[in-house]
Amino acid sequence: MNEEIKFILDTTKEGMDSAIAHLEKMFLKIRAGKASPVMLSSVMVEYYGSPTPLSQVANVNTPDARTLSVQPWEKNMLHEIEKAIMNANLGFNPMNNGDFVIINVPPLTEERRKDLVKQAKAEAEDAKIGVRNARQEANKEIRSLEVSEDLQKNAEADVQALTDKYIKKIDAFLDVKEAEIMKV
Structure with a gap:
């Protein structure tokens, strides 16, 4: 050839x-039913004035199949992370417990x-x-x-x-x- x-x-x-x-x-x-950290990959957080991917300011875990847990590396970022998840329009309702942002992934x-x-x-x-x-x-x-x-x-x-x-x-x-x- x-x-x-x-x-x-x-x-x-x-x-x-x-x-x-x-x-x-x-x-x-x-998403297909179960929680996955990838679900939050598009979330951008306002970090010292510039939009930053969530994965660069926090740890995202899945404690179980229906829950996402976001642990920020700086405590003062909790509110910003919560706001960014709401603004990302993913259909999630984040809850802040003072240490983590917890997201219950509703069944489809x-x-x-x-x-x-x-x-x-x-x-x-x-x-x-x-x-x-x-x-x-x-x-x-x-x-x-x-x-x-x-x-x-x-x-x-x-x-x-x-x-x-x-x-x-x-x-x-x-x-x-x-x-x-x-x-x-």
């Missing part, structure tokens, strides 16, 4: 891998589960778009090469095979996440 075509295929595979990695990261943020309602499944499907569709964009870019590069028509057709077939493989992976991830969300 032509070196240039091999390079294009490798680059395309990397692009598709990054779409899958991004999808996995986004799926971690979609059927309606909320369906909303989360829709959100997961949207994220999966975004990942598929990323994969298709990588395919489109690869095909464009292959067509611009000065190689025989047979080599071009074979390379485009390889790119399509890669695309199909990654789309199947995305669908499999989505099926697993959907089952996880809908499990009561």
